Amino acid sequence: MINFYYSDEYFNHDTGSHPESIERIKVVKELLFKEYASHNFIEPSLATKELISNVHDINYIDNIFENIPTSGFNYFDPDTIASPSSLKSYLSAVGGSVDAVDHSRDSQKDKNVYFCAHRPPGHHAEKNKAMGFGVFNNIAVSAQYANTKKNYSKILIVDFDVHHGNGTQHIFESNPNVFYASSHQFPFYPGTGDISETGNGNIFNCPLPSGCDSILFRKLFTENILEKINHNFDLLYFSAGFDAHKLDPLASINLEDDDFKWITEVIIEKYASNIPIISVLEGGYDMKGLYNSLNNHLKVLQKYSNE
Numbered sequence: 412m413i414n415f416y417y418s419d420e421y422f423n424h425d426t427g428s429h430p431e432s433i434e435r436i437k438v439v440k441e442l443l444f445k446e447y448a449s450h451n452f453i454e455p456s457l458a459t460k461e462l463i464s465n466v467h468d469i470n471y472i473d474n475i476f477e478n479i480p481t482s483g484f485n486y487f488d489p490d491t492i493a494s495p496s497s498l499k500s501y502l503s504a505v506g507g508s509v510d511a512v513d514h515s516r517d518s519q520k521d522k523n524v525y526f527c528a529h530r531p532p533g534h535h536a537e538k539n540k541a542m543g544f545g546v547f548n549n550i551a552v553s554a555q556y557a558n559t560k561k562n563y564s565k566i567l568i569v570d571f572d573v574h575h576g577n578g579t580q581h582i583f584e585s586n587p588n589v590f591y592a593s594s595h596q597f598p599f600y601p602g603t604g605d606i607s608e609t610g611n612g613n614i615f616n617c618p619l620p621s622g623c624d625s626i627l628f629r630k631l632f633t634e635n636i637l638e639k640i641n642h643n644f645d646l647l648y649f650s651a652g653f654d655a656h657k658l659d660p661l662a663s664i665n666l667e668d669d670d671f672k673w674i675t676e677v678i679i680e681k682y683a684s685n686i687p688i689i690s691v692l693e694g695g696y697d698m699k700g701l702y703n704s705l706n707n708h709l710k711v712l713q714k715y716s717n718e
Contacts, residue, residue, distance in 0.1 A: 412451055421503070441702070521687075533691075534693050563631045567647050619655075625666060626664070644683075653700060
C-alpha cells in the first residue's frame with residue numbers, strides 16, 4: 412500500500428496562466444482517486460518556520476511569509492508566483508514531505524512507500540532564493556530532517572525531473588551522508604548540472620542532450636548513475652518530475668511513458684531492497700504526459716510496497 416500525502420489545499424495556490432497551474436493537481440488527483448483510491452491518504456501537516464530553517468535561512472523564510480500578497484500576484488522571481496492563498500500550499504508541501512519521514516520511523520514495516528502529491532515543486536529552491544516555481548525545497552527539508560533528526564545515516568535522492576535540481580545539489584553538496592543523483596537536459600535551465608559537478612563525492616549528474624530518446628537516456632543513466640553509485644542506503648527519495656516526457660512543452664527530451672516505469676524499477680532494484688521510499692512530485696506540464704508517466708511510476712511503487 413502506498414501512503415499518499417495529498418491535500419485539496421493545493422487548489423488554492425493560484426498561479427494564473429502559468430505552466431505550474433491548478434490544472435496539474437487536478438490531473439494528479441484524478442489519477443490518485445481513480446486508480447489508487449484503496450490506498451492510504453493522509454492530510455499533510457503545515458511546516459513551521461523552525462522546521463524549514465533546518466535548510467533555508469530564517470531571513471529568507473520571513474521574507475516569503477511577509478510578501479504573500481493580499482490581492483493579485485507577487486513574483487519572488489520571474490517564474491515563481493504567490494497569490495493570497497499560496498502560503499498554506501507552501502507549508503503543506505514541506506510538512507507532508509517531513510511527515511513521511513516520521514511515519515516511516517513509526518511504522519513496523521521496512522518497505523514503507525510514500526508519494527507526496529504536492530505543489531509547488533521545490534528542487535530549484537536554494538537556501539535563500541526562490542526559483543523555478545518553488546520557494547521552499549520540499550525534498551531537501553525532508554532529507555535533512557531524516558538525516559539529522561531521525562537517524563537515517565545514508566540517504567539517496569534520485570531526481571529525474573528534466574531540469575537539474577540546483578537547489579537540492581547546493582544544499583547537500585558538502586554533506587557526505589546525502590547522495591544526489593540527477594538526470595536532466597543540459598545545457599538548459601537552470602544552467603547547473605554538468606557532469607563535472609561532484610560535490611563531496613556525493614553528487615552524480617547525468618546530462619542529457621536536447622532531443623534525447625529512450626535508448627540514449629537509458630544508456631546515459633546507466634553509465635552515469637547506476638554504474639557509479641555503489642553504496643547501501645537506508646532511505647531512498649525520488650524527486651519525481653515528469654517533464655522529460657516527449658509531450659512536455661517546457662523541454663526537449665523525448666521520453667516515453669514506459670521510461671518512467673524503467674527508471675523507478677532500476678533504482679529500486681539496486682538501492683531499495685528493504686528500505687523506505689519517499690517520492691516527492693516535482694514537474695510535469697503536459698497533462699496527458701503527467702497522468703501516464705506518473706501512473707507508471709506509481710505502479711512500480713505499489714508493487715514494491717506489496718512485496
